[in-house]
Amino acid sequence: xxxxxxxxxxxxxxxxxxxxxxxxxxxxxxxxxxxxxxxxxxxxxxxxxxxxxxxxxxxxxxxxxxxxxxxxxxxxxxxxxxxxxxxxxxxxxxxxxxxxxxxxxxxxxxxxxxxxxxxxxxxxxxxxxxxxxxxxxxxxxxxxxxxxxxxxxxxxxxxxxxxxxxxxxxxxxxxxxxxxxxxxxxxxxxxxxxxxxxxxxxxxxxxxxxxxxxxxxxxxxxxxxxxxxxxxxxxxxxxxxxxxxxxxxxxxxxxxxxxxxxxxxxxxxxxxxxxxxxxxxxxxxxxxxxxxxxxxxxxxxxxxxxxxxxxxxxxxxxxxxxxxxxxxxxxxxxxxxxxxxxxxxxxxxxxxxxxxxxxxxxxxxxxxxxxxxxxxxxxxxxxxxxxxxxxxxxxxxxxxxxxxxxxxxxxxxxxxxxxxxxxxxxxxxxxxxxxxxxxxxxxxxxxxxx
Amino acid sequence: xxxxxxxxxxxxxxxxxxxxxxxxxxxxxxxxxxxxxxxxxxxxxxxxxxxxxxxxxxxxxxxxxxxxxxxxxxxxxxxxxxxxxxxxxxxxxxxxxxxxxxxxxxxxxxxxxxxxxxxxxxxxxxxxxxxxxxxxxxxxxxxxxxxxxxxxxxxxxxxxxx
Numbered sequence: 240x241x242x243x244x245x246x247x248x249x250x251x252x253x254x255x256x257x258x259x260x261x262x263x264x265x266x267x268x269x270x271x272x273x274x275x276x277x278x279x280x281x282x283x284x285x286x287x288x289x290x291x292x293x294x295x296x297x298x299x300x301x302x303x304x305x306x307x308x309x310x311x312x313x314x315x316x317x318x319x320x321x322x323x324x325x326x327x328x329x330x331x332x333x334x335x336x337x338x339x340x341x342x343x344x345x346x347x348x349x350x351x352x353x354x355x356x357x358x359x360x361x362x363x364x365x366x367x368x369x370x371x372x373x374x375x376x377x378x379x380x381x382x383x384x385x386x387x388x389x390x391x392x393x394x395x396x397x398x399x400x401x402x403x404x405x406x407x408x409x410x411x412x413x414x415x416x417x418x419x420x421x422x423x424x425x426x427x428x429x430x431x432x433x434x435x436x437x438x439x440x441x442x443x444x445x446x447x448x449x450x451x452x453x454x455x456x457x458x459x460x461x462x463x464x465x466x467x468x469x470x471x472x473x474x475x476x477x478x479x480x481x482x483x484x485x486x487x488x489x490x491x492x493x494x495x496x497x498x499x500x501x502x503x504x505x506x507x508x509x510x511x512x513x514x515x516x517x518x519x520x521x522x523x524x525x526x527x528x529x530x531x532x533x534x535x536x537x538x539x540x541x542x543x544x545x546x547x548x549x550x551x552x553x554x555x556x557x558x559x560x561x562x563x564x565x566x567x568x569x570x571x572x573x574x575x576x577x578x579x580x581x582x583x584x585x586x587x588x589x590x591x592x593x594x595x596x597x598x599x600x601x602x603x604x605x606x607x608x609x610x611x612x613x614x615x616x617x618x619x620x621x622x623x624x625x626x627x628x629x630x631x632x633x634x635x636x637x638x639x640x641x642x643x644x645x646x647x648x649x650x651x652x653x654x655x656x657x658x659x660x661x662x663x664x665x666x667x668x669x670x671x672x673x674x675x676x677x678x679x680x681x682x683x684x685x686x687x688x689x
Numbered sequence: 690x691x692x693x694x695x696x697x698x699x700x701x702x703x704x705x706x707x708x709x710x711x712x713x714x715x716x717x718x719x720x721x722x723x724x725x726x727x728x729x730x731x732x733x734x735x736x737x738x739x740x741x742x743x744x745x746x747x748x749x750x751x752x753x754x755x756x757x758x759x760x761x762x763x764x765x766x767x768x769x770x771x772x773x774x775x776x777x778x779x780x781x782x783x784x785x786x787x788x789x790x791x792x793x794x795x796x797x798x799x800x801x802x803x804x805x806x807x808x809x810x811x812x813x814x815x816x817x818x819x820x821x822x823x824x825x826x827x828x829x830x831x832x833x834x835x836x837x838x839x840x841x842x843x844x845x846x847x848x849x850x851x
Contacts (some may be wrong), residue, residue, distance in 0.1 A: 245844040249830035249837060256817045340707070352773045352812040385705075390720075390757055391813040393827040426705040431716055431826075432756030434811060448712030448743070450754040466710060509775035509816035516817045550774060550812075581816070583775050597774045601811055607754075 250394075256516035257359045261532045264495065265519040266483040266503050267476065271363045276398070278405040281366035287411060288483035290373050294419040302418075302485075304335060307378035311481065313489025315501025320346055320437070320474030321549060321578045323567045325660070326441030332461040333379040333471050342465040343376050343384035343423075344446070346471040348430050348437040349387055352550035352601065353581030356505040356517050357475035361388065361395045365402035369425065371478030373411065374485060376423040379471055383424045386475075387442050390430035398508050399427045434605035438653045439472045441607070453653035474579075476505055500566035504580050508533040511540065511586035513516045522566040529565055529582070540586035544669070548578020550598050551658030553665030554591075575665070590683045591670040595662060596624045602659030613656035616647040620663055627674060630681030637674050691736060695725050699740055711741045715751050719758055723826070725851035728759035756811065757826050764799040764806035766845050769823040772809045775816035778794055780834075785809055787835050804849045805842070 253273045262268055270284045281287070288297065295301025302310070312327030333341065345368060349357040361368060372384050388396040403425060406412040414422045428446055430436050436445045440454035441467050464470020475485035480502055484492045493501040500522040506529055509515045513534025520529060526545075536542050542557035553575040555563075563569045570577045585594065599621040608614045623640050626632050651657070667674065676684045698721050702714040715737060722733045729752045738745040744824075752758045759767070770785040785807075789795055792805050799806040816820045818831035830841060 240848070242845075242848050245841070245848060246824055246828040246830065248844075249833065249841060251815065251818050251829070255832075277780050349814040350812050352810075353775050353816050355814050355816045355818070358814050385785065390716075390809075390826075391823060394829065428705070428713075429717065429720065430755070431720055431758060432811075433754065445716070446713055447710070448715040448741075448751065449747075450750050466707070468771065507817060507820065508779040515779070515819070546774075581706070583778070583816075585778065589778070594774055594777075597772070597777050601773055604811060640756035650723070 253359060253363055253512070256355075257363060259514065259516060261514075262518060263520040263524065263532075264503060266495075266515070267360060267364065267367060267479045267505060268519045273363060276363050276365060276402070278366055278402070278409055281364070281515040285486070286366050286482070287370055289482035290370050290411065291417070292485055293374055293377055294417055295423060296417050296419065304378045304380060307374060307485070310489040311378070311484060314480075314492035315489075315496065316477065316480050316484060316492065317500070317567060318474055319476035319480070320506065321351065321576075321582065323577060326473065328476055329473070330375065330379055330471065332459070333381070334461065334469050335380040337469050337556075340383060340466070340468050341379065341381045342381065342468055342470040343372060343381040344439075344442065344460075344465065344470060345372055345386040345475055346437060346439065346442060346472055347382065347386055347388045347395075347475045348442060349475070349579075350391070350434040350437055351579050351581060352468055352598070353546065354506060354549050354579040355507045355509070356580070358389070358392050358395055359517050360475055360479050360505070363391075365399050366400075366406065367482060368475055369402060369406050369412070371481035372425060373416070373423055374481050375471065375473065375478060377421055381471065382422060383426075385426050385428045385446060385465075387428045387430060387436070387446060390432050393429065396427055399417050403427060407518065416568065422479045433607075434547045434553045434601075435607045435653070435655055441653065442472065443470065450479060450607070451550040452607045454650050457651055469488040491598050495562075497566060500568060504565065504577075506565060507579075507581040508584065509581070511537040511589070512584050512673055513537055520565065523564045523569070526560050526565055530584070533584075534586065538586075540588060543587045543589055544582070544585045544591070546581075546583040546585075546662070548576045549581040550583065550601070551654075552576040552578040553661050554585075555665075556669050588685055590685050591642055591673045592624065592628045592677050592683070595666045596621070596628045598662050599624045599659070606655060606659070610651040610653075610656060612647045612650045613659065616643050616656070617659045619643050620659065624663075627677050630677070631685060632674075632678035632681075634675075634678055636678060637667055637671060690842075691722060691733070692725060695721050699737075703741070712743050712747070715741055715743065715748060718757070719748070719752060720826070723759060727765075728762050738822050744798060747850070765804050767806045767808065767823075767825050769808050769810035769813075769826075771811070771813045771815075772820050773812045773816075775812075776819040776821065779819035781820045784822065784833050784835075786844070787838050791839065804846060 436451040441451040702717040
């Protein structure tokens with residue numbers, strides 16, 4: 240058997256994680272089956288109609304850039320990469336009249352533990368990302384774009400290249416698109432293993448061929464971005480939401496969700512559930528419903544805690560989570576963040592010290608080393624959590640951990656410092672007795688953890 | 690040295706960027722070098738630096754910053770198993786341990802026959818597919834139960850010994 244064939248046997252088909260039929264009113268993942276990712280399939284399900292509408296190629300008058308931005312503002316779409324910043328507002332920051340080159344970046348550097356949605360969008364529906372970027376480029380008068388794809392999903396990068404070639408051949412990308420006079424060049428870029436490059440200015444440094452070390456802000460990318468030129472950066476899922484908004488209107492999108500939290504969102508559910516995968520559901524859907532879609536807690540165990548928005552967001556006890564709805568405002572009110580919408584579910588057999596140990600190792604490993612509080616603090620926190628886990632903890636360690644975490648927060652160039660500190664503080668806030676038990680008994684309160 | 694085919698791929702990457710920004714292709718060029726030669730040597734860095742008009746140290750900064758570049762030769766098949774928290778909750782650690790036993794090496798080591806290098810890695814962005822691993826940077830394998838791991842290793846071993 241050839242090497243390719245050996246490896247192909249183990250390739251994910253998306254059957255369990257995406258084509259399970261348990262989405263609710265999906266927009267981005269609607270009508271997908273794993274094989275219908277090509278241009279002709281996308282067009283058959285209405286793809287590129289939003290672009291045609293914008294460019295006035297469907298018999299209508301077309302939309303001005305201002306109208307596109309107003310529609311996106313009206314939709315209530317907020318950044319799906321983690322920060323939740325209003326997308327229409329972000330687009331309005333771009334200096335559209337700037338005569339020189341401007342750049343559009345798609346952030347597909349999806350490496351926040353728990354998050355695995357952009358990979359499936361790009362694998363199974365790449366043209367929706369291209370169409371969303373095209374509309375964004377039109378709205379902000381941008382001529383060139385790059386999609387920065389996580390290096391670890393190299394096959395997805397190759398697929399995106401294929402999709403780009405299809406779009407170019409059909410006249411959707413390149414010069415004078417559909418005879419409209421609007422031109423946009425789009426290319427794929429791959430990372431090669433650096434979590435921090437998901438931070439937007441680190442991503443820009445990386446595309447410039449450098450180490451991915453974040454830049455001090457301000458200046459923000461709309462004034463000083465790629466190669467020092469005005470640049471807009473959005474997440475893959477954010478761009479993917481745009482065609483639906485243009486086709487159905489901003490109001491319809493907002494009404495899918497709840498006020499200030501428009502549309503659907505793809506939630507990546509991992510950890511202790513029966514059916515891990517991606518679930519596209521309207522914003523504001525109760526967490527309990529999402530948990531049910533994911534088959535409930537594994538092996539009938541009890542829900543202990545949930546990390547609601549990717550590994551850097553503060554962990555919440557199951558009881559608090561069960562009262563939340565899945566949207567930015569509800570999760571924020573509960574004391575955490577919706578982040579990238581990646582839920583890591585932990586059942587009652589899980590030890591919080593051991594869980595935190597693995598996360599703290601990750602942040603130590605991925606700190607770029609630029610800022611002292613993060614470079615030194617992430618290692619310090621890891622070593623303290625490790626010694627607690629190994630039964631060598633000291634009674635003062637919990638205060639020490641909290642102190643180090645507090646001293647990192649807000650004192651670094653980028654958010655990786657906060658991302659490392661927040662899980663530590665939240666674990667201590669909600670599960671301090673488990674840490675104390677470890678120190679006192681030199682063993683685990685819940686020894687069943689595999 | 691690098692093949693003509695790889696050099697043609699360099700050119701495709703460089704063409705994506707403005708003419709005065711060839712350096713943007715450095716990550717792609719280094720990945721191409723690694724695919725052909727198995728790792729990125731100082732000599733390869735010099736070659737890429739010359740091709741892109743960069744200082745060799747600027748290329749080395751890239752090689753040494755990003756996790757996936759091999760700065761030393763590795764086995765014919767490099768296996769990277771994700772053990773981050775979402776995978777740890779779904780047998781990622783067990784998969785790594787199983788491979789250690791199956792290959793009779795520890796994490797970070799290479800088998801005596803030079804066929805396999807085994808490493809743990811950080812989030813691959815496929816958390817719902819756990820256990821997941823990467824083969825030679827470019828091929829992701831999902832839902833890797835112990836049986837599948839055996840099947841993969843046996844298949845690669847037969848291929849590698851040809």
